Amino acid sequence: MTITAGSANGASIPKKRQRIGSTSTRHSSSHDPSREDAVPIEPFLKPKTFCRSTSHSSGGFGGFNDSSTADVFLQLHLDESVVLYSDESEPVPVPAPFDSTEQVEDIQVYLHSDVIIHRSKYFAALLSDLWQTEPEAGETDRKMYRFGLVVPNATGSIEDHLTVLELLYTNDFTSVIDSVSVALSILPVALKLLFEDCVKSCVRFLEAVSWSDEEEKRVLSFLPLLREEESRELLGRVLPLRNDSCEEMLHGLIVTAINNHPNMASAKAFVAMLLRESSKEATSKVLNRAFETSFKMVKESLDEYSSPDFRGYHNDTEAIQRLNLHSAMTNGKHLLWLVERMIELRVAENAVKRWISQPLFTIDLLRAFRDDAWKNIVPGLPSVMLRCTSRLAIAVASGSVLVDKKGRMQLVKDWLPVLALCKDSSSPFFSSNKSLYVEVEETFLRIISTLPMSDAQELLQRCLSFSTRNVEDCPHLITAFTTWFRRASHPPQAEAENPSSSSA
Known part of the structure; x- marks a missing residue:
């Protein structure tokens, strides 16, 4: 009782x-x-x-x-x-x-x-x-x-x-439901008693305020108990509408950081941190997408600069050429940042393949660099292009990105003329980027050492531009030729396969 x-x-x-x-x-x-x-x-x-x-x-x-x-x-x-x-x-x-x-x-x-x-x-x-x-x-x-x-x-x-x-x-209800903890505490009771006005007030409050991580878990636990119209806004807040929402978010952040943000360095550093914490699949997709966009703009700008449409007055043409060079330089910097992130996160396979199969792009670069206009407008453009080449070539030489024999040979063959032209330039570019030249040269020589001797012989003859009057300044070239001649001193393949025939 x-x-x-x-x-x-x-x-x-x-x-x-x-x-x-x-x-x-x-x-x-x-x-x-x-x-x-x-x-x-x-x-x-x-x-x-x-x-x-x-x-x-x-x-x-x-x-x-x-x-x-x-x-x-x-x-x-x-x-x-x-x-x-x-x-x-x-x-x-x-x-x-x-x-x-x-x-x-x-x-x-x-x-x-x-x-x-x-x-x-x-x-x-x-x-x-x-x-x-x-x-x-x-x-x-x-x-x-x-x-x-x-x-x-x-x-x-x-x-x-x-x-x-x-x-x-x-x-x-507002005098009582004044915090997330209160709303989450009384919501299950209101649901049990089928107290619709109280349920709506709790849901409305939860929709309007921020939650801690633990509070969000509790909100998620109540969502199945709510009607569709009651849970719609809460669901929209915690669940994505598309499977690729993370990828779209990351891509948007990349575009904003490299194009629109006034404090570009800080924004890039923050986005780089987010990319490191994201899944490899999502990172690969968004970086490849951004790479393709920037690479396309660099190629189009150099193509228009190398083959301008001479219509109108000379001043108009000069202004268009300046614009094209500036566009190539700006997007080239974006491209370099993207390449560095792709190599850091080991998702540079597509970038390497695209960089290899671009004979027309290197031809446009040669045309642009033979013109003296770039020296006064964008003097850093050769450095940006060679840095991209160096990063991707190092990934190939180190085995981070595996490329077949044909691709390795094509990479060196297409980019050697660009390297030689930049190095032979009469501008002060060489003195301020000597270490970059040596880095690219060493990497190309490492890749050449991975090729069959006949292919290596062809490419090494084109590498004489690496030499200087002081032989001691090019030890990397000396090592490459020493290695080739040492290998050439071995018996030919037919004799190595059938040593008895040579002794007879």
Whole structure:
């Protein structure tokens, strides 16, 4: 038998009860206001949610928990066996060893049927003719409907249930739902009681504010419990519309960093960090896409510069050529940054293949560099092109990107003339980029050493431009020829395969 007690303001008093290991509904059969050891209900309520004056209290009946006018007596039963929802949206039991001597508390609340059946579909069904319990006449012949509601024995569970029950008596949800933690705490209770207005208010608040990572996990766990129209905006916030959303985001960041951001160096550094933390597949796709765009613009700019359409006045043509050179230089810098990222992240296969199969591109470069205009307009353009070549050639020579014999030979054959022309230039370019020249030369010689001797012989003869008057300044070239002549001193292949024939 559960004994309740009332206070001067109508609040009911919870009492200690023995756990009996059952979650069945219990009914109160007596009312003893003389109990002095009972605990008042107010401490279980959050201070800002306990309001006596509500929008429904002026309709001829009392407010929340007013025992003098209530016709519904609701007893909240704590029970550890109630199933809760975890962050992963999977039901898990709350572990609690059974102890028949353990004492837990029931909380008793007075409600008004005229209020709760209009706000909560759960209570509307509970108080319907089909399901309602038999009313009991009180001292003033007032009918009392008595129900029990099982509450999970979790931290804050009682307070959350009492908050939602009190919200049945008001439309002022904003004064209560003022943080993500509050919204997430009372949302499952509102869903259980089918309190649509409260559910909408919680969802609306969650849509409008930011979440921590842990709060986002809890939001995701509630999404399956919401209707489609209720969860649409929350879903749009946490779930992508397309499978390639990450790739589109990364590509957009790359384009912004290299083209539009005023503080380009900082933006590039940040995007490089994001690329390192992304999947290799996504990184490869976005970098290849950006590489193709920048490479295309460099080639088109040099093609137009090398073969200008001489229409109009000479001043117009000169302006167009300047524009083409500036475009080639700008996009060449973008290209160099992209190549460095692709090599760093080991996704440079496509870039190497594209750089190899570009005989027309190197021809345009030679035409442009034979003209003296670039020296005054974009003096750094040869350096940018050779740095791209060096990075990709090093990847080939080191085996980071595996290229067949034909591709390795084509890479050296096409880019050797560009290297030689830049080195023989009369501008001060050579003195300021000597180390870059030596780096490219050494890399080309390493690639040549991987080719059959006949191909290596052809290409080494073109490498005499690497030599200087002071032989000691070109040890890399000396080593390459020494290696070739050492190999040439071996017996020919036919004799090596059949040594007995030579001895005969």
